[in-house]
């Protein structure tokens with residue numbers, strides 16, 4: 251009987267995706283804090299600031315009215331229109347509101363995009379290092395993620411040559427890029443993005459652009475893929491710039507031909523995105539000044555780390571272009587970034603994410619620091635890391 255039950259509830263092979271190791275770091279940090287210890291949190295990629303006041307007020311007003319029903323599967327028309335308007339105001343590109351799909355965070359956008367674009371068995375290129383759920387969602391959906399290693403020589407992004415080389419080995423159906431990227435914090439120059447999109451489309455490779463860290467650009471302005479192609483699928487979110495991680499609301503810009511298929515998928519999967527979050531998101535755009543102030547805080551944090559970490563002993567890191575990540579090369583100290591991150595947490599009280607979460611090959615030599623906290627935390631982290639590395 252027990253054997254039969256075990257057989258019945260055996261998990262599917264597709265659910266066998268790897269865990270996110272940052273969760274282990276978070277759990278270890280929580281244990282230290284429970285003992286009364288102090289931890290500077292730089293492990294989780296989320297803003298410390300709350301959602302814009304305009305968004306919170308709009309949600310409160312909607313709650314008071316109490317009328318929180320389903321919305322259209324593609325999202326509230328007012329929110330879709332507000333999102334579309336941003337593209338003309340910020341990027342000078344016209345995007346029809348009909349092409350906007352509101353999603354449950356960008357995370358749901360990936361599932362919808364992959365399902366609408368790919369068949370099981372299709373190969374999709376992603377950067378290595380890269381955001382792990384790209385690979386894990388593709389795998390769970392029966393697609394094959396193809397990791398393209400990125401390096402200093404190509405300014406840490408997928409190049410046309412690398413894409414075409416992978417495509418020649420075994421044909422690709424898609425490629426996904428993020429700029430600014432997680433975990434590297436690096437960005438693609440607009441011309442490089444344009445060339446990559448053009449090359450992909452010439453070869454019939456569908457292009458997905460994860461623009462979740464747009465507006466958090468410090469080195470140079472990030473450009474949207476919408477500027478270069480109507481066929482690119484763009485994925486974005488209110489989680490990062492708008493500090494709304496827990497509200498779970500994002501959006502896609504879909505090519506016209508995909509809007510109806512995505513609508514049907516969303517109708518069946520979710521009916522609609524939580525209404526309260528959509529109301530808040532529509533009002534978030536009016537909180538621009540507040541969010542720009544938060545962004546300036548990240549810029550200051552970035553300056554503290556870029557100026558301070560070399561003196562503390564971490565002399566090598568990738569270009570700190572955007573998002574709120576600094577990806578540091580710790581190969582001088584270790585071949586095991588998980589052990590390094592664990593010791594840095596226990597002995598220096600600084601929590602960061604081991605690179606192996608993002609890169610099974612070279613990640614053992616890297617640690618990711620998130621600088622979305624306070625400036626005081628950044629100064630404390632630099633001092634603690636410096637003292638710890640000196641003690642050896």
Ligand SMILES: Cc1ncc(COP(=O)(O)O)c(C=O)c1O
Pocket residue numbers: 295354355356357358381428431432460462486487488489495499500
């Ligand atoms: C590169 C990247 N894309 C997507 C996401 C998912 O964000 P959300 O689902 O909150 O929009 C994250 C979250 O950290 C991320 O770093």
